[in-house]
Amino acid sequence: MDRTELRNKYSIVGVGYTPQGIVPGRSAASFYLEASMNAINDAGLKKEDIDGLILYRDFPILKGDAFHHTANVVTYSLGIRPKFLSQESYCYRTNINKAMGAIENGTCKYVLIVFAESGRTGRRTWTDEIDTFGNQPYDEYAAYGNISAFTNYAMFARRAMHEHGTGPDLWADIAVAHRKWANLNPNAIQYNKPLTKADYLATPFLSWPFRALDATASTDGGRAIIITTTERARELKNPPIMIRGYGSANDTSKGWQLTPGDPASSAVVAGREAFEMAGLGPKDIGAAQIYDCYTYTVEATLGDYGFFEKKKARDFMTVENIGPGGEFPVNTGGGLLSEGYYMGMTPIAEAVMQMSERCGDRQLGVMPGTRLPEFMIVSDNGGFYRSNETLILERGK
Amino acid sequence: MAQVLKVNLPFDLRTSHDNDLFYKTAHEKQIFILPYCNSCDQYFWPGAFICQHCGSTDVEWKEASGHGKIYSHVEGRFPFHKAIKEHLPIAICSVTLDEGPRVFGRLVNYGDIEKVSCDAPVHLVWLQDDEKGCTIMGFELD
């Protein structure tokens, strides 16, 4: 099958937000439900229209609930009976793939994708797993002292310092650019908290060469989107945000075996597939929403997509270029780093909001010195950069 | 044979079917073994039922040198879990062994982490915890 036949066949038609940041007293389940209903309302659909439901990686969503049956909690409480129901057990990024596949094969018409957590005031950390099993960690690495995703990503980034000449000076600019975007986004957790490069450099290393400001922080809240065919989308109230290009890929290494510059990384392969399906290249893309669990992830992904030569990342990844008013806007809502951690829903939702011109003070094309992009690239990655879905979005007429 | 350093590890070692023999051999005999494929004559890591290069099931554990080069390294300074607090700072590395595979280890006796360079030659030392009854891989600069 020629994948270009699928170009712009599918669209994102609704986005669901919830209160976010520090929202005590609520379960992750409540955010799953609220985000889902808000996406349904935003699209102008009824909940009964949702015949596919896809959830990101499962974490126990109700206090004391160790039985990972989130998908059933959500469908029961929403009162829906989807024909297609799926929840990842781990961090693989296959959600868009499954959504389009379930529609393409005739099973579904409207597929809702959602992630939520109460990670700020509830639970959800890697080290919780160690506590859950007493002094019995879940793999061999804890004995070595490797108990956080932070460490594995720091190893990836440290090797990139050696290979490509990157490091804290560049990552500081990524953190600052994201914060500047967040300062324009009232929904962002860091909305009222400006950050300078000096502030960044004055904080301690948590795991050298990474500081706390290199990482996203856990959040309360949830976020959802709805995918359908562009044909059906034209009957709905929002402008269809069309999926012009799509790619997915997975790398089989361990998290600590990540190889910066790997010519077959999941981002390289997924990006290439998305560009090929879209019939576009990096020069056609006006802005990017990149999965930014860590600062270096943004650099790695854009480099893997071919926006710059990896050894020249320093010239591209400046606050002036990727921040507000820059030539190539990146993560215009503040990203996972400064807006909020909703896995791939953070970049995808922001892309849809920008393309449908609903972004207020940070709206591209309205902010002085900016243009509304014709095409936007979006990444979602998981499993320590080993799993990637790439989207190239186009605004439908 | 690699030197043995007595240590207190932050957590118990949890092994699996695929690496149990490796850690048992390390603890009881202090011998460094790697999974090896008789079909394509290559080492691989971690251990598995089949060779990751060619898919053959003709695999065995074979003694290896314990010499290699640092691929990457970090130094943990923050207690992501309360049990690790007293062990900080704790340096972790990945090492590309002379035999080919990249393995995971603790970096020990390294001085200033910011002065340790990628690709620096290292050799294996065993880190043995008598109380927890286990032994893990450490690496020391040559």
Ligand SMILES: [Zn+2]
């Ligand atoms: Zn083989």
